[in-house]
Amino acid sequence: MRPNKRDELVRKALDVFYANGFHATGMDMLVAETGISKTSMYKHFRTKEDIILAVLRLRDENFRNWLYRRVEALADTPKGQLLAIYDALKEWFSLPEFRGCMFIKATAEFQELDHPIHVQSAEHKRLLTDHFLGIAKAAGLPKPESITRQLMILKEGAIIMAVMGHSENPAMDAKAAAQALIETQNHLESTP
Amino acid sequence: MRPNKRDELVRKALDVFYANGFHATGMDMLVAETGISKTSMYKHFRTKEDIILAVLRLRDENFRNWLYRRVEALADTPKGQLLAIYDALKEWFSLPEFRGCMFIKATAEFQELDHPIHVQSAEHKRLLTDHFLGIAKAAGLPKPESITRQLMILKEGAIIMAVMGHSENPAMDAKAAAQALIETQNHLESTP
DNA sequence: CATTAAGTGTACCGATCAGTTACTTTAGTC
DNA sequence: GACTAAAGTAACTGATCGGTACACTTAATG
Numbered sequence: 001m002r003p004n005k006r007d008e009l010v011r012k013a014l015d016v017f018y019a020n021g022f023h024a025t026g027m028d029m030l031v032a033e034t035g036i037s038k039t040s041m042y043k044h045f046r047t048k049e050d051i052i053l054a055v056l057r058l059r060d061e062n063f064r065n066w067l068y069r070r071v072e073a074l075a076d077t078p079k080g081q082l083l084a085i086y087d088a089l090k091e092w093f094s095l096p097e098f099r100g101c102m103f104i105k106a107t108a109e110f111q112e113l114d115h116p117i118h119v120q121s122a123e124h125k126r127l128l129t130d131h132f133l134g135i136a137k138a139a140g141l142p143k144p145e146s147i148t149r150q151l152m153i154l155k156e157g158a159i160i161m162a163v164m165g166h167s168e169n170p171a172m173d174a175k176a177a178a179q180a181l182i183e184t185q186n187h188l189e190s191t192p
Numbered sequence: 193m194r195p196n197k198r199d200e201l202v203r204k205a206l207d208v209f210y211a212n213g214f215h216a217t218g219m220d221m222l223v224a225e226t227g228i229s230k231t232s233m234y235k236h237f238r239t240k241e242d243i244i245l246a247v248l249r250l251r252d253e254n255f256r257n258w259l260y261r262r263v264e265a266l267a268d269t270p271k272g273q274l275l276a277i278y279d280a281l282k283e284w285f286s287l288p289e290f291r292g293c294m295f296i297k298a299t300a301e302f303q304e305l306d307h308p309i310h311v312q313s314a315e316h317k318r319l320l321t322d323h324f325l326g327i328a329k330a331a332g333l334p335k336p337e338s339i340t341r342q343l344m345i346l347k348e349g350a351i352i353m354a355v356m357g358h359s360e361n362p363a364m365d366a367k368a369a370a371q372a373l374i375e376t377q378n379h380l381e382s383t384p
Numbered sequence: 385c386a387t388t389a390a391g392t393g394t395a396c397c398g399a400t401c402a403g404t405t406a407c408t409t410t411a412g413t414c
Numbered sequence: 415g416a417c418t419a420a421a422g423t424a425a426c427t428g429a430t431c432g433g434t435a436c437a438c439t440t441a442a443t444g
Contacts, residue, residue: 042404043421157349164314173341181369230432
């Protein structure tokens with residue numbers, strides 16, 4: 001019994017911070033939007049920053065799990081999975097609640113390189129890169145590190161263009177680019 | 193005589209907002225950092241938001257002028273200029289004061305799609321896209337719109353990875369990708 | 385020298401910020 | 415039903431928020 005209020009807070013605070021931004025969301029708004037009392041929040045967390053860090057941990061877990069599983073479901077060869085990243089992105093972009101990447105926004109609001117929020121956001125990108133590097137190696141691509149860095153650049157760029165751009169379908173633009181890059185690389189050396 | 197305090201404020205406020213963020217920069221900090229009195233600020237601008245909009249207008253002008261001229265200086269063929277975008281980016285990333293794209297950060301802090309700050313930031317990206325679309329057409333590329341969207345995605349992605357990523361040189365990763373994309377496109381149809 | 389416009393300094397406004405305090409209510413366990 | 419731990423209520427702190435009021439200074443112009 002007694003469902004954990006801490007987890008409930010983190011789950012609900014995620015939506016509020018995602019939709020409103022970090023500085024723009026005050027503790028009183030958090031109380032109003034989550035229905036959890038301020039006393040309770042400060043019994044579980046020392047500061048607002050600690051809440052944000054917990055929110056980002058949850059977001060990292062949620063987002064990576066979702067993306068990894070979606071990519072697995074959409075394709076069954078390593079090469080196909082690398083391209084499926086962008087199909088998954090397209091699905092994400094079309095959600096009505098889509099508001100861009102929470103970690104990009106976190107680094108935008110907490111800019112100091114050694115700030116815990118900045119560090120943790122950068123870690124999210126590192127974990128993503130590591131995961132897809134493994135798939136790129138499994139695909140037998142000649143320069144897996146290089147192509148993975150390019151695929152990540154395409155991913156981040158597509159997110160930005162989805163938020164700011166006027167282009168219809170940045171995910172598919174990125175996918176076309178990814179396909180060309182993978183095939184170019186494959187063409188340079190012999191394919192197994 | 194009487195050098196315009198308004199312009200001086202916008203010029204100095206740009207650095208403060210760029211380094212500190214928008215919400216995190218209060219009017220009192222702006223007074224302290226610019227040396228311009230609050231009375232004077234509010235004689236030239238109605239609200240803080242108006243100051244931010246003026247700052248973004250200046251940034252748009254400065255950045256696009258700088259990038260366009262740098263690209264022209266680095267290459268003299270249209271195709272070379274498209275690749276020179278990323279050489280210019282590399283120079284930007286290596287500046288000690290580099291803190292990412294001010295417009296990406298502005299949209300991160302002001303998320304509502306119809307917010308003036310959001311609108312103006314998106315406009316910056318549109319102007320950039322239009323400019324490079326012209327160069328892509330001059331290069332005689334078969335699908336200039338498509339390749340330009342991809343080049344913009346690479347540009348934005350490289351900026352994000354420069355801020356958050358652990359990669360050594362995202363600008364050159366993006367350049368290599370751009371080169372492959374341009375050559376692939378050229379290869380698909382006959383080159384003039 | 386008087387006028388005028390631009391800019392300064394400083395104290396202040398009500399609202400909100402993150403965070404705290406003291407007290408009450410709720411709910412599960414013995 | 416008594417005990418206990420968790421959660422809620424609501425008022426409050428000092429600091430800071432964006433923005434204003436008012437008296438004062440500066441400097442270019444007639």
